[in-house]
Amino acid sequence: MTDAALNGSAETAAGRTSRRFSVALNVAGVGIVAFFLVRQGLLAQPAWVVALTGVALLAWLLRSLTLGSPWAASLLTGSDSRGPMASWELAGTVAAVVAVVLGSVVAVPTQVLGYLPALVCIGALTSSPRRPLVLGLACTLLSLLIVSLAVLANGQVPPSVLLGAGAGLVVSALVGVSRREYRTSALRQRELLDDRIRLAEEREHGAALAERSRIARDIHDVLAHSLGGLVLQLDAIDALLDSGKTDDAHARVAAARGLAASGLDEARRAVDALRDPETSADLAGAIDDLVVTHRSLGARAELRIIGEPGELGPDAASALRRAAQEALSNARRHAPGSPTDLMLTWSGDAVSLAASTPLAAGAATPSPGGGHGLLGLRERVEALGGRAEWSVRQGSFVVTAAVPR
Amino acid sequence: MTVQNLFSIVLGIALIVWIAYRQLTWTPVVPERMWRMPAILAIIGVVELIQGNAFALVRVTDVAIVAIELVISVGLGVAMGALAHFRPMSDDSRTAYAAKNAARVAGVLPAVETRNGWFGMALWVVLIAARVGAEVWAHVSGSAFLMSTGIILVTVAVNRGVRILVITRRAAHHSALAATAQAAA
Numbered sequence: 001m002t003d004a005a006l007n008g009s010a011e012t013a014a015g016r017t018s019r020r021f022s023v024a025l026n027v028a029g030v031g032i033v034a035f036f037l038v039r040q041g042l043l044a045q046p047a048w049v050v051a052l053t054g055v056a057l058l059a060w061l062l063r064s065l066t067l068g069s070p071w072a073a074s075l076l077t078g079s080d081s082r083g084p085m086a087s088w089e090l091a092g093t094v095a096a097v098v099a100v101v102l103g104s105v106v107a108v109p110t111q112v113l114g115y116l117p118a119l120v121c122i123g124a125l126t127s128s129p130r131r132p133l134v135l136g137l138a139c140t141l142l143s144l145l146i147v148s149l150a151v152l153a154n155g156q157v158p159p160s161v162l163l164g165a166g167a168g169l170v171v172s173a174l175v176g177v178s179r180r181e182y183r184t185s186a187l188r189q190r191e192l193l194d195d196r197i198r199l200a201e202e203r204e205h206g207a208a209l210a211e212r213s214r215i216a217r218d219i220h221d222v223l224a225h226s227l228g229g230l231v232l233q234l235d236a237i238d239a240l241l242d243s244g245k246t247d248d249a250h251a252r253v254a255a256a257r258g259l260a261a262s263g264l265d266e267a268r269r270a271v272d273a274l275r276d277p278e279t280s281a282d283l284a285g286a287i288d289d290l291v292v293t294h295r296s297l298g299a300r301a302e303l304r305i306i307g308e309p310g311e312l313g314p315d316a317a318s319a320l321r322r323a324a325q326e327a328l329s330n331a332r333r334h335a336p337g338s339p340t341d342l343m344l345t346w347s348g349d350a351v352s353l354a355a356s357t358p359l360a361a362g363a364a365t366p367s368p369g370g371g372h373g374l375l376g377l378r379e380r381v382e383a384l385g386g387r388a389e390w391s392v393r394q395g396s397f398v399v400t401a402a403v404p405r
Numbered sequence: 406m407t408v409q410n411l412f413s414i415v416l417g418i419a420l421i422v423w424i425a426y427r428q429l430t431w432t433p434v435v436p437e438r439m440w441r442m443p444a445i446l447a448i449i450g451v452v453e454l455i456q457g458n459a460f461a462l463v464r465v466t467d468v469a470i471v472a473i474e475l476v477i478s479v480g481l482g483v484a485m486g487a488l489a490h491f492r493p494m495s496d497d498s499r500t501a502y503a504a505k506n507a508a509r510v511a512g513v514l515p516a517v518e519t520r521n522g523w524f525g526m527a528l529w530v531v532l533i534a535a536r537v538g539a540e541v542w543a544h545v546s547g548s549a550f551l552m553s554t555g556i557i558l559v560t561v562a563v564n565r566g567v568r569i570l571v572i573t574r575r576a577a578h579h580s581a582l583a584a585t586a587q588a589a590a
Contacts, residue, residue, distance in 0.1 A: 148476070
């Protein structure tokens, strides 16, 4: 498995280069410190000093090598650490702590040179935002404690050793903490960016959903209106042919053709509106077309316009036209033969349409919730900030829809 | 007994009693106020060290002892901070606090208060024991530096300071909880 596959998010080439550079730098550091330790006469020291110094150097080396691992890459890209990465992380941490402890123990006998693995690892432990800060600070204090105890145990320590060790400890802890701050803020910025991208995607998704439901409404309105009318017509033609009234059937066929043609027109208009929602519609003309079609189906309807017609947004115009269409379609279905009175009112801040149809004798009372068409109408009108209502008033079924201008 | 010694003893006892008292009483978590005492102690301590010319007499082993004492002081400070109890401030105590500190309160009232309790008191005793240990070492090895009042004050200041660091970190969490509870009520 490659590094990138383990990371989930791809590491940049620059990041990989800097990581490898840091591994190389650390390995070179181990070599240089080992060389100077030997030149300084480490091998002439007691066996335990040689052994502990050697282990401290090895631990530093091991920690440096974990920097080349996939885990280190995940540290830089901020991805989650699980599975194989967690064991790399643990190995690196343990090695660093071992280097801190043993390096501190040999700080006095090696005249601070053997303390360097501890200092480097303290810097590393405090600088990683993935490890608790407490761990780094605890290691710093532990190192200070061990070095102080070693000074007391030795008794004859030149001040320069203590000064060097103390200064090194302070510097590495401070550098570690400041690098930690920098990395944390970099990670936070990356998270912020991710959040922003996710939010934008969600918004886009929501907009797509809203658009889809608008299109669904349009399709319902156009198809339910014309196909529903067509079914009624075809039923009538069937009955007429059964009873041998071919002339009447002919007339009905002509009407059905007209309805189909107007449905096709409607569908074209709806598709045009979807393609270019900015196209403004001639509202009164469109409703009048509906009334003409309605009459051609043998029903009765009247359109009255009150007030001065003016500008109206395409969405609002389309919503009112659909309201008229729904009312006429319902009248044909539930109250055949009853005249429908349509009233389009232009007022200062709103345009409203009221459609009233006397209930047919013996017709079932419309369900109070209305059908799909009425609910769709209400959704559409309310989305524009308007109101849609329907009720039975003085024996008539009245649908009103009002949209702001 | 010199005046200097007497001063140290009185100051020491006053400090011990005051801090012991503070361990057991509830105090509002107001970082600016909490930092005041450690800051004052640290300043007096450093001035003491400089004026007493203590640094001229420093030996390597003295520094090691001071370092150990500081590590213990920091460790106990972390423990005290970690063991501190928190509770949301009642409306009464907030009103009392606001009335008492009207001149200083800049519109923001503390949300929680804290105290260490008997555990904190025990840790405080451990810190004093560590100081007594250092004092004994100083007598045995004849170190004037270790016995200076300045070192004591700096040690205590470090302990208090670390404790406050931990407490303010934890209190931020508790304040958020208290605010949520208040919003829900």
